[in-house]
Amino acid sequence: MTNTSSLPASLAPMAGYTDSAFRRICGELGAVYAVSEMISAEALTRSDRETAELSKIGEGEPPVVLQIFGRDPGVMARAADLLLSGNYPGCSYAAPPAGIDINMGCPVRKIVSNGEGSALMLDPDRAERIAAAVKEVCLKYGVPLSVKIRMGWDSLTAPEFSKILARAGVDRITLHCRTRAQMYMPSADPEAARITLSALREEECGRRILFTGNGDVCSPESARVYLGMGCGDVAVGRAALGDPWLFRRLKDPENAAPPTPAEIRETVIRLVEESAREKGEIRGIRESRSRAAYFIRGMRGSAALRDKLNRAESLKEFLRLVEEFRFPGELGVAGR
Ligand SMILES: Cc1cc2nc3c(=O)[nH]c(=O)nc-3n(C[C@H](O)[C@H](O)[C@H](O)COP(=O)(O)O)c2cc1C
Incomplete structure (x- = not known):
């Protein structure tokens, strides 16, 4: 092979x-x-x-x-x-x-x-x-x-x-x-x-x-x-x-591109939105906390974001927190 x-x-x-x-x-x-x-x-x-x-x-x-x-x-x-x-x-x-x-x-x-x-x-x-x-x-x-x-x-x-x-x-x-x-x-x-x-x-x-x-x-x-x-x-x-x-x-091991910061953010947002749509807002948010945590693990500021996500009480607030988070590679933010 x-x-x-x-x-x-x-x-x-x-x-x-x-x-x-x-x-x-x-x-x-x-x-x-x-x-x-x-x-x-x-x-x-x-x-x-x-x-x-x-x-x-x-x-x-x-x-x-x-x-x-x-x-x-x-x-x-x-x-x-x-x-x-x-x-x-x-x-x-x-x-x-x-x-x-x-x-x-x-x-x-x-x-x-x-x-x-x-x-x-x-x-x-x-x-x-x-x-x-x-x-x-x-x-x-x-x-x-x-x-x-x-x-x-x-x-x-x-x-x-x-x-x-x-x-x-x-x-x-x-x-x-x-x-x-x-x-x-x-x-x-x-x-x-x-x-x-x-x-x-x-x-x-x-x-x-x-x-x-x-x-x-x-x-x-x-x-x-x-x-x-x-x-x-x-x-x-x-x-x-x-x-x-x-x-x-x-x-495609040779050609696959790593995810861009925008792609990571969009994926987390999509997961939360789809979960909320399919399971209702409260359950969608609850289940999305641990999922989102996997996507930001090891990134600068991830512990603080995790904390805030754990306290977010509405889909709107959850999405705002993810939108505002700076992923590595964005605006001069260093890698993981
Ligand atoms: C959070 C979590 C939930 C899991 N739930 C199931 C499950 O419902 N059914 C199952 O057969 N295996 C389950 N597994 C085992 C995984 O399918 C897999 O066999 C295991 O994680 C080893 O693969 P990995 O080293 O790639 O994680 C679960 C594993 C984790 C971490």
Whole structure:
């Protein structure tokens, strides 16, 4: 592979961040597809309104895969059926979902203590039954099924676990190259992708399973490491939060321009405005505080701005603060 080729990348699911507004921006900048925030299968089947909101797909987004979590195969299959049929209160799709993803990687105590998320890696029988039940639904609607996993609970079990998922009919596996015990630190280990892929090849029996590498992708170089391990593409998480232009650099590593100060400001403003429009002013502002903070991190004056944004009570005030902030490179302001 030459250094100039495009490096295929998707936006990884991130609860509280990968909503319609952010996915749209990442898609425009080059994300090939994007995964929603995680959606509780159990809550969706109870017609919970807030849960339904997480599954909204807006105009102008890249293909959107909806991610569900849960532990009961029947409930997971029903949730997938609701999402794919659109037959639930509050459903709003500008385009149909591009697939279903099952969360088998979430490390959060509240989730794993219910036997959900990465706890499923400790219960391969259940994981297989969930994947098989959801796959049946995906087949009915003609969409692919992916599963997002970790390296394992506290050691590398992803190779054997992936074989089980392959037998259950999964079309894509996304491997976050950390164990549950490691949470989000230390550095991800892309070597785990190579080992898992080679185990999977033994199992595939002629069926090709797509494989996505995830963990610490923050540059074309780090993406190339995963592709060099045999991954077909990479999923970008935290690095995209304040830098969706990373997708532009991955798409065209040689020619992509860094964002201008005006572009950064416009993007923050767009995120806040779209959030407020879609979720209401109060919630839009509340959710935008941490998002805006990622965009200004490390810049001179960012701590003071963060403070003010945390106290802003109207969209107008929030926007004024962002408008007035001087980004590095503007009017003689030095870089980060
Ligand atoms: C704030 C936050 C929320 C996340 N939410 C989800 C989620 O809803 N579903 C999921 O599968 N992974 C979730 N993740 C994990 C990411 O998708 C990704 O696997 C992880 O951050 C590692 O990738 P990175 O090093 O590029 O950030 C979340 C991560 C963060 C930081």
